[in-house]
Amino acid sequence: MTTLEIIILALLQGLTEFLPISSSAHLILPSQILGWQDQGLAFDVAVHVGTLLAVMLYFRKELGTMSVAWLGTLNIGPAKSNTDSHIKFEGKLAWWILFATVPAGLFGLLGKDLIEEHLRSALIIALTTILFGFLLGFADVRAGNRKVHKPLEKLGFKGAMLIGLAQAIALIPGTSRSGITMTIGLMLGLSRDNAARFSFLLSIPAIAMAGSYLTLKLILSTEDVDWQAIALGSFLAFISAYACIHYFLILLNKLGMMPFVIYRLILGFGLLWFLLG
Template sequence: MDTVLLLKAAIMGVVEGLTEFLPISSTGHLILAGALLGMDDDKAKVFDIAIQTGAIFAVILVYWQKIRQTLIALPTQPQARRFALNVLIGFLPAVVLGLLLGAAIKSHLFTPLVVASTFILGGFVILWAERRAPIATRVNSVDDMQPLDALKVGLAQCLAMVPGTSRSGATIIGGMLLGLSRKAATDYSFFLAMPTLIGAGVYSLYKERALLSMHDLPVFAVGLVFSFLSAWVCVRWLLRYISSHSFVPFAWYRIAFGCVVIATWLMGWVRWDGA
């Protein structure tokens, strides 16, 4: 096995793990990193989606106690059943719209202008959301969410199908604008990521299975491991960060990254039209 290829897989795994759960769009960062590392062919695109599973395992580990308690309580406690139902409700819009529009989005929206615009626009949305008059918090915990709250956040998640938007950004900021506390919105974003990203990874591997062989297993394994480790560190850090900080720094980072997209496109360094 090519040591350099394994090193590239490790770097891509770290990029995925560090960006998947921050409101800065993992897709945009993987496009840039893949272009710079020469991992931007069709197989690499499957790799990018597959290693999301490693990041999700990190979230499952961080939230394992809550997951375990919910599973044990499902047969007897209405609150546990409502929580599980809310995760399912939030997950379904992405499934439906992903199946209906996924191919069209990849064909028409993966352009430099769209990616840069969504990065920059998303940054200004975060700035607006953080600086506007505080919204009365209706939901302080994921256990307090109603099915309608879950549906609305699930619809917000669908915005992330547009490249550069950020799934975490759409769900966290969307949740906050809907009256969820910063902690509740972040927690629900993480729980919603579990079925969403695992489903996307499994579906992508099945759909593109003809591109893969056993020879690819070490590369995918390295990407998964490093995605897991970096995501575990990132998620734990983010949960501490949000207790006393806003998302404003991420907004300015998004705006700067949008400028990077434009610069790398104009210089011909990165193809932003086929991720």
């Protein structure tokens, strides 16, 4: 890859990982539409590490609180005084996120070959971008018209698992992990801010699993590693992802999801015109 391609792809990964517009689609399209060289396993690992560090750093306080409370549910650590009948919400939230990650892990493990061989085409990306863009718009309109939103504490285990199942669907390129999880969160009655925050917290184990799988593949492969490209890609993905999370949460309640819905529809129909025109 050229330095320009490294910069563009790393920024794309960082910006689109947490926006509801599908990072996988934006990383696949340059090679299919522009004929760019595939970025390779090492680069994929680098940008996943960058985005993972960004979301963990941004939510470091929440992660710290959840970790302590989760240990308390096991009667370990400083929160061990909690009883089963009065577990802190942060402990429940940690369990919800852990269990809600299981569907994506299973689907990724069992369906990775099907996805890689048949569902990574530009046509599939165009169709999923349009379909899930409409769903996001529908959910956002409903959320905007709702006078009272369900607090995150009332999401419940079933609600968390529904969002987790949606995250598994997002393994299909063009769906958008953040987009589909926020869509279900909004449909379940959460506010835009809470839907986004739960989606971002849920992304941490998901990105960690994907990064671990890619790292294992890299270790077992004979691919040459360009350490300069890895360092640059990881750094740019980290910076862009952190900035994306920060400004997305600031602008979300002011702008809603509609700018991203419009972008998805333009991208999807534009791809269809390019492919079928």
